[in-house]
Amino acid sequence: MTPLIDFFTDPILRPSTVGCMLMCFASALVGVVVFLRKRSLIGETLSHASFPGVVIGVFLSALLIPYSDELVALAILCGAFLFAFLGLIVLNFLENRLQVKADSALCFVLASFFGLGILIASRLQQSYPLWYKQALIFLYGQAATMTNMHVIIYACFSFVILGFILYFYRYLEAVNFDPSFSETLGIRSKRLDDMMFLLIVLAIVVGIRSVGVVLMAGMLIGPAVAARPLTHQLSHHFALAGAFGVASGFLGNYLSVVIPQGAYSLPTGPMILLVSSAFCFLSLLLAPRSGLITRYLRMRRFSFQCAVENALKSLWKGEEKASFPPLIRWQLKRRKWIDPQGHLTGHGKAAAEKIIRLHRLWEVYLVDYMGQKVEKVHRTAEELEHLMSPDLERELTELLHNPQHDPHHQPIPPPLPPLGPT
Amino acid sequence: MNILEVEQLTVNYEKTSVLWDVNFAIPEKKIVGILGPNGAGKSTLLKALLGLVKPLSGHITFFGKPLAQVRKRVGYVPQRSSVDWDFPITAFDLVMMGRYGKMGLLKWASKEDREATRMALEQVEMLPFADRQIGQLSGGQQQRLFIARALVQDADVYLLDEPFAGIDMATEKTLLDLFHALREKGKTLLIVHHNLASTETYFDWLILLNTCLIATGPVSEVFNQQNIWRTYGRSSILLDEAAIKAKNKTSGLL
Amino acid sequence: MNPYWGQDFFGFFSVLFRRLTGQLPLDHLASDEVQLLVLMGVALSTVLLGTFLSLKKMTMMANSLSHTTLLGIVISYIIFFTPETDLSVNTGILFLAALISALLTTVLTELARDLLKLQEDAAIGLVFTTLFALGIILVTVFTRNSHIGVEVITGNVDALHPEDIRLVWVTALINFALIGLFFRQWVMTAFDEKLSFSLGVPTRALHYLLMFLTALTLIAAFRAVGVLLVLSFLVGPTLIARQWTHRLTTLLLLGMGFGLFASIFGVALSRHFLSVYHMPLSTGGLVVTLISIIYLVSTVLTFRSSRGLIRS
Numbered sequence: 001m002t003p004l005i006d007f008f009t010d011p012i013l014r015p016s017t018v019g020c021m022l023m024c025f026a027s028a029l030v031g032v033v034v035f036l037r038k039r040s041l042i043g044e045t046l047s048h049a050s051f052p053g054v055v056i057g058v059f060l061s062a063l064l065i066p067y068s069d070e071l072v073a074l075a076i077l078c079g080a081f082l083f084a085f086l087g088l089i090v091l092n093f094l095e096n097r098l099q100v101k102a103d104s105a106l107c108f109v110l111a112s113f114f115g116l117g118i119l120i121a122s123r124l125q126q127s128y129p130l131w132y133k134q135a136l137i138f139l140y141g142q143a144a145t146m147t148n149m150h151v152i153i154y155a156c157f158s159f160v161i162l163g164f165i166l167y168f169y170r171y172l173e174a175v176n177f178d179p180s181f182s183e184t185l186g187i188r189s190k191r192l193d194d195m196m197f198l199l200i201v202l203a204i205v206v207g208i209r210s211v212g213v214v215l216m217a218g219m220l221i222g223p224a225v226a227a228r229p230l231t232h233q234l235s236h237h238f239a240l241a242g243a244f245g246v247a248s249g250f251l252g253n254y255l256s257v258v259i260p261q262g263a264y265s266l267p268t269g270p271m272i273l274l275v276s277s278a279f280c281f282l283s284l285l286l287a288p289r290s291g292l293i294t295r296y297l298r299m300r301r302f303s304f305q306c307a308v309e310n311a312l313k314s315l316w317k318g319e320e321k322a323s324f325p326p327l328i329r330w331q332l333k334r335r336k337w338i339d340p341q342g343h344l345t346g347h348g349k350a351a352a353e354k355i356i357r358l359h360r361l362w363e364v365y366l367v368d369y370m371g372q373k374v375e376k377v378h379r380t381a382e383e384l385e386h387l388m389s390p391d392l393e394r395e396l397t398e399l400l401h402n403p404q405h406d407p408h409h410q411p412i413p414p415p416l417p418p419l420g421p422t
Numbered sequence: 423m424n425i426l427e428v429e430q431l432t433v434n435y436e437k438t439s440v441l442w443d444v445n446f447a448i449p450e451k452k453i454v455g456i457l458g459p460n461g462a463g464k465s466t467l468l469k470a471l472l473g474l475v476k477p478l479s480g481h482i483t484f485f486g487k488p489l490a491q492v493r494k495r496v497g498y499v500p501q502r503s504s505v506d507w508d509f510p511i512t513a514f515d516l517v518m519m520g521r522y523g524k525m526g527l528l529k530w531a532s533k534e535d536r537e538a539t540r541m542a543l544e545q546v547e548m549l550p551f552a553d554r555q556i557g558q559l560s561g562g563q564q565q566r567l568f569i570a571r572a573l574v575q576d577a578d579v580y581l582l583d584e585p586f587a588g589i590d591m592a593t594e595k596t597l598l599d600l601f602h603a604l605r606e607k608g609k610t611l612l613i614v615h616h617n618l619a620s621t622e623t624y625f626d627w628l629i630l631l632n633t634c635l636i637a638t639g640p641v642s643e644v645f646n647q648q649n650i651w652r653t654y655g656r657s658s659i660l661l662d663e664a665a666i667k668a669k670n671k672t673s674g675l676l
Numbered sequence: 677m678n679p680y681w682g683q684d685f686f687g688f689f690s691v692l693f694r695r696l697t698g699q700l701p702l703d704h705l706a707s708d709e710v711q712l713l714v715l716m717g718v719a720l721s722t723v724l725l726g727t728f729l730s731l732k733k734m735t736m737m738a739n740s741l742s743h744t745t746l747l748g749i750v751i752s753y754i755i756f757f758t759p760e761t762d763l764s765v766n767t768g769i770l771f772l773a774a775l776i777s778a779l780l781t782t783v784l785t786e787l788a789r790d791l792l793k794l795q796e797d798a799a800i801g802l803v804f805t806t807l808f809a810l811g812i813i814l815v816t817v818f819t820r821n822s823h824i825g826v827e828v829i830t831g832n833v834d835a836l837h838p839e840d841i842r843l844v845w846v847t848a849l850i851n852f853a854l855i856g857l858f859f860r861q862w863v864m865t866a867f868d869e870k871l872s873f874s875l876g877v878p879t880r881a882l883h884y885l886l887m888f889l890t891a892l893t894l895i896a897a898f899r900a901v902g903v904l905l906v907l908s909f910l911v912g913p914t915l916i917a918r919q920w921t922h923r924l925t926t927l928l929l930l931g932m933g934f935g936l937f938a939s940i941f942g943v944a945l946s947r948h949f950l951s952v953y954h955m956p957l958s959t960g961g962l963v964v965t966l967i968s969i970i971y972l973v974s975t976v977l978t979f980r981s982s983r984g985l986i987r988s
Binding site: 110274 | 801905957
């Protein structure tokens, strides 16, 4: 079993692990912008668009440069960047000048550029089979063969991106939320946007070495998606996305080595992506406010609370001591609203009166303010009475000038003193 | 006989629009205006009536039956902005879509269908434009196409979403004449409207909506100062707050 | 002996013409002709589906499907796998794979969007990359070989045999039948889904059917030309045709025309490069590039005339 520390010390494992962590960090940061601008699929298109550049880079370096790993890598990066950038330009041209719909433009640029890449690669296949294989690495990524040079490149790139975001943070906030408004404030949003998209293209190009062309789109937005439900602030969004990115990069490497236990090896790129998606899934399920499970639990809790309050009301009204389900009875006891014999306590009486008060206040509001018919308001008030908050109650009281009777001429219980027990 | 009966309709929809416990009935041969401020739930009401939005609770019947049984008798004219006008069809094709309810799943367009389409285009004075691609028409012309499509459906009750928005005066007059003609033929129209000023001239029955129903009935009875204030004034703030609270606690799974 | 061997571009057409009119013996199909027939079949299917996908703005969903079909194929192989199974052409497997892919992708994307409240573009992007990654992992685990190869993407036209022709044209037939049968409904749901629903058209069923047909076409084609070419046919010809007409039926016919044209010329060019320059090129890549060039030319030709029009 490979110990954890090996991933940072072993000369074979380290470049891949650290390299991926840095690369995922960088792409997560730019991914936040992509995600917020609702252009998540641009990563897919641009990563495919970069492919001809990769092939040409390989081709040219095979022809012109004596063999050197570093120079080849650099040539590939430059070629990829050029074509991805060209892809971006064509994309914008299609959408803005030729009135092509966004999704068609994305799909067309993707297919066309990629097709060109395949065409050129096929030329390569016959004469330079080794280089052909080199180019194909970029389709699915090959993190395992990263070297220290890659780590240095990624580290530099991460610094550049981090620096850019920190320096231009206020502008980024304004521009990404409302570009036209920022223009009127004098922020040169177009310039900033261009720079931002340049970085995005760069991130994509740099990242396809690790996860490959096909999966790059997911790597770009995954961490941003995972971070979104956890925060409302942009700065936190960036930070959390970066953290998720780094974690995915590490865990992807770790699991791809540890799971198969040496029998074979799992491809790193897909593992990183699966980890990132797992984070997304967990976050979307369990996030404190908007998670699916959180929402579900909140709903259940609220209906239970309503049931308890309704039981309390019926006790207060002196109705038949109906047999409440044990769970409700337990809750009533727990909140000291009934005594062990099942009779209403002082606290219980006060709590019930609070609910009744709110109910009748709403009735007054609905009739006097909203012009509802008296016969119809009871049902609505039945629902509204459970939505308790001191502010709401106070505002209602003020608005209606502290009424003493509801539309059915029943008395409204007085408000509790400010620091009274509940 | 009531064309439409709505009981206890409550709809939670997206982030803002909510309908709460709406009850009303509409008699036949009326031109009904649905009025209310933005976000009051007017479009949501139409969508709920058509089954495009699933209500949290409530009961809707057309001619005493649920919508699924009487679909052919209910016509829908959506907002102009809801459609992609770049679509490669001609004015004629668009209007003929209204016949599809009658044509059944597998049949081709018949002579009657074409004739009916032609007549509807004539009625809205759009026959000369039958061959134009729909994006090449003005706002008023597009609205007339929508109406023609509804006419061709030959329904008994029509639901229209802001038909008077952004059209020229000539089209406005054409539409009004058409609506009156429809009413004479025994049809009922429910129209979501945005302009308070024209209310008394256009409609003979009103639904005033602001999350909950403020008032409904003949224009002469319902269109008064107090009701307008209740609909458009700031009186519903607390209710809106409560609605948001409720939405966060009680709904949100789908 | 391949009658097209050594032919240049024009020689290709002359041989083709002579074989069609019976002047040259036609006892069995040359590989070039197999390529031609397969490509043409793919072109017809894909342009037909692609037009509707473009109108519904769902082309990126098709892109999504093109990736997830890998997972579908893997899963159906796992279900069907026996050592004797010929892994190459088994229509039952392919059909099942299409069904699984279409269902998984569509359902998961919708769940992500509606239940998890994820924005549409992110939902699409996340679902298909996750499923694709899963597909790669599964293939690695089951074949102990992490090298999927580029053939999923480009296909391998040289490894085609006449079985593929049948597969591709049967798929084309299915597509034409199902689209043609419910043509009006397809047009309506593409134009105004809400209205169609209110008129009683089964919009959801049609949506799932379109996804299934796309997945089926993708899978039928992937052995031959890879998913890449299908994507290009899906959007390209429609975009070109849209510059010349605003009528739907003309759009479809013109689009298919461009698709067929690109296929035929692509195969001819491929033969030409092989014979004259001794360069074996990817026919798929050639056709895709041809489509791009046609689009470029078409844009230049129509750009000048549209300058004066005020676009609403």
